[in-house]
Amino acid sequence: MKKLRSIKNVIVSLLILIAVWEILFLISDYSEALFPSPFMAFQALIEMIASGQLLESIITSMIRFVIGYGLSVIIAVILGLILGSLPGVFKYINPTLQLLRPISPTAWMPFVVLLFGIGDLPAVVIIFIAAFFPVLLSTVSAVVRIQPIYYKVAENFGIKQPALLWKVILPAAFPGIANAIHLALGSAWIFLVAGEMVGAQSGLGYQIIDARNNVRADILLATIFVIGFIGLVLDYLIGLVEKRILKAWGGAE
């Protein structure tokens, strides 16, 4: 029942969006080539699916995303667990992290392109940077906030490193880490598009640039919605994984 109602909410919400778009299309003076109607964008979507171009772009982008985001999360979590356990070392690393963190990943883009050229790597690097700092800093703070009693119990029962890390520190910090991984997924997806717009000749981000160059606003808008849809699905999937792990570890629903 609850599921049915939320499906209803989604449909109504999308219908409102399409209606607003259609109204804007009807009342605006722009030419159809610059501001297409929802139906024209839909036709462009079908065209892209039929030609296989969309699938190709999605696969290219997803590979970059999985590599960049996956590496970033793994490295940031491991580094965060280590730095969180070594507050003496973290004191000297933290100022640099705080300096690098507010820099938009796109600011690195020209530099990355200069170093690595156009291709897969710039997009991967941008995604990596986008996810890295939030996950690293959240992991460190989740580790720092672990209740001292867990360490006392572990010490009392003779649990030493490295067992301490995966028996106590990781599960105790997990809710904080999972939250950061989840949030970082969204921003990494956002920066994938930025990375591909500047540093690649393929993928969903490049497809937007390509559509602009060919003055195909219908393809452009269709691609934008595909990007939004994939972001939504990714978010939903990682939410499922997060919930499942939390449940296995006794987290409250």
Next chain:
Amino acid sequence: MSYIHIENAGKTFLQNGEEFTALADVNLDIEKGEFICLLGPSGCGKSTLLNGIAGFDLVNKGSITIDGEEVKGPSTNNVTIFQNYGLLPWRTVLKNVELGLESQNMDKKKRKEIARKYLQVVKLENFENSFPHQLSGGMQQRVAIARALAVNPEILFMDEPFGALDAITRMKLQDDILDICKNEKKTIIFVTHDIEEAVYLADRIVVMTPNPGKVKGVLTVPLHHFRDRTSGDFLLVRDKIFELLNMKTEETIEYQI
């Protein structure tokens, strides 16, 4: 020398540049199998003393030895039970009880067997797949007790273990712990600020007073297990503790009038 030997033990902290004495000149000998209660109001250093013996926070004056060896840190032979249970919330009840056994080289089957046995001792055998947050406070503390017993420790340190429980649950757990120590023969050092609890449980009560924390007196409880909380003997011991804590001054005031 006795099993636990405490000689001139003390603990001082630096607080705002000044030395603060949390515990001063404690001399105490504890024999194997004794049930000792450290009793006193907050700030009397009873938890400081317990942490010193358990090795979590070492004393910096005098010495504490267990079985002839100086305490230098927590030992796996002696397990501490905390007021807030210290269960790992991401583990099931059974996995929590297995925790201490995991550091010993033991196959999985044996580990489960031992854990189940001690869950039975604390009457929680039907909850092995529950998570701690699904249990009441009293049940959680019983899991902690099972976890401690599972590694077959020599000494059980209990730091106000029933302090967070309601009065009725607390009395039940007091009976349970007496039962358990009758069967398992452990040395138990039990911190509490509840006078009745101390009289009900202890073989000897170490009465402590604050500013600075020190031992005011040691009372041997001449009662046997399964004590009656309302008997005359019980009240007599309680009375002596009141006397040691200087809580009987009202009578003298009455005489002055």
